[in-house]
Amino acid sequence: MTPQKIIQQYDPLPENLLSILHDLQDANQRHYLTEQDLQLAAGHLRLPFSFVQGVATFYTMFSLTPRGKFIIRICESPPCHLLGSTTIAQELMKLLSIQFGETTGDELFTLEMSSCLGVCGVAPAMMVNDEVYGNLTPQRIREILEEKRRGA
């Protein structure tokens, strides 16, 4: 669906801003909001552009820069931390040769930190797009990345 069509599905009420931004970002192949997206939303809801940008930058799920095919979000909250998420984070940075917030050169992986994913029973955990992976070890990380690369 084109951004224009997405926007037309919503009544022009300010309360719909978050839902519109979610839909626009989901429709974008690089999982991010373009400046044009924000302008469209602002126009439709009759809100200042600065206001829309303020909202988009407030929430961690929205990105204003292009992201990879697979967004890896590693849980950094205390329960995962206690069970070794720092080691997992370092392993990911090493294997992908990127820092958190960055995307690999082949546009496959983006590394992000996440607040609690609510799967603390299998800590340390991470999500790759909508999939949850738990009981992580450096070995398991290598397997998951390999799996994703093959599937890409």
Next chain:
Amino acid sequence: MSIFRTHVLIPVDQNTVQAGVFEVKRHLENQLQARKLDQEIKVLETGTLGVVGQGVILVVFPERVCYTRVKVEDLPRIVEEHLVKGRVVRSVEHFTLDIKPGVREPYQLGLAREQKRIVLDKAWKIDPENLEEVLASGGYRGLEKILSSRLSPPAVIEEVKKSGLRGRGGAGFPTGMKWEFTRKAPGEEKYVICNADEGEPGTFKDRLILEGDPHKLIEGMQIAGYAIGSQKGYIYIRGEYDLSIRRMQKAIDQARESNLLGKNILETGFSFDLEIKKGAGAYICGEETALIESLEGKRGNPRLKPPYPVTHGLWQKPTLVNNVETLANVPEILFHGSDWFRKFGTEKCPGTKVFTILGHVETPGLIEVEMGTPLREIVFSFGGGVRGGKRFKAALLGGAAGVFLSEALLDVRMDFESLKDNKAVLGSGAVLVMDEDASILDMLLSILKFFAHESCGQCTPCRVGTHQLLDLADQFRQGRGSEADLERMVNMSQAMVATSLCPLGQSLIMPVKSAVDNFRGDFLKNGNPAGKTPG
């Protein structure tokens, strides 16, 4: 409807999904079909069982045998031996399960013993996406009772007040009083909001209610709407909770189709409708006024209180904001009566509480037990004790904005009052256990990093204070901190209590002060200079 001789329940939650539950389910269904058993044996997808980290789980009824860590390779044996011949397969890990509401029975394994379930009673027994099953198992009977007996809204509020139900989101405010304030607030238009922005680290109870028994939440919100005089409710769910949003939406659609939601519900003249709003990743939106701002389509900056949402909430209209677990208690209270509810828990905190047991324990997971259950029982009985036979060092109660308790307080009873007497909080019900090798300093650093990231930045004490606390704590990690720095940390968090705009900045005192008071040695010793928690 055909009669099945055996039911195989397959709990689906994030934990079993990542262990491959759908593949196991597909194989099981194929094998039953191949043997033409699919007319005798029903495979049922349910919400969570509360047992986590044990892989895919199959519960076979009527025997109540619960197989854990089930692999596709185990299925032929389970089908052949158990489902055909009726013999329990001993080579697959299993235990016998029995969780009944209000009944005390001894059980074998940590998480499956001696629970009293009110809010999660049905979560693992029914297919949450099948309204027929929900109705057959007593769904909507609380609402039905009110509407058919024409119980007046003030009488509903009176019943909730008498039950002594208190908010399960963390603060423990009496629910009935909140309802009464909203009812009495002037204004025609009023709203009910369910706070399902569950972001407190270590907490996933609300998600399991949303996914395991979504209709119960709808019912609770309807009763709240009826009581306060509202016709519109919103459920604000964390954007990350994909499955919860889908299940909840499906439940709402089903309820609408059956005239359990919408205009003139069940021909009684009562109208109420619900809408889901999806969050977008902000811890602060769990605070009720920030949540309201976000629901209005703005940045989630908390509002200055008073006025409170009960008089000036969504679009400045009287608004009731309740947590998922709180609302899920309501239907049972109205159906069974407040006296029934008061049989559970303590005098001042009746009912049950859902806890998540995490960290260095043998059996991490989720339990629902009576209010006032001792911490020792939760950690050592339900949690199976400290992992690997190590010594208990501390428990962080209530999530990141929680309190570090030492061994000396293991016998504290887990309810709002007893914890308050011990300068602790129940919070969201997360119990994070740390063994003797864990560094409290390292855990505090992790908490402070979290808060520095999640501070909304609107007020200076919190925006600056969180980072200064982090810098101070980091001094200790580098082996440079002094006694004076410890005092500085406590003083700074106390200043934040006095000057921050919302509970985020005000709550840091709890982890900081409890860590400094109870585990001073962790900050000043040189034995663990890196401050690193061994894996």
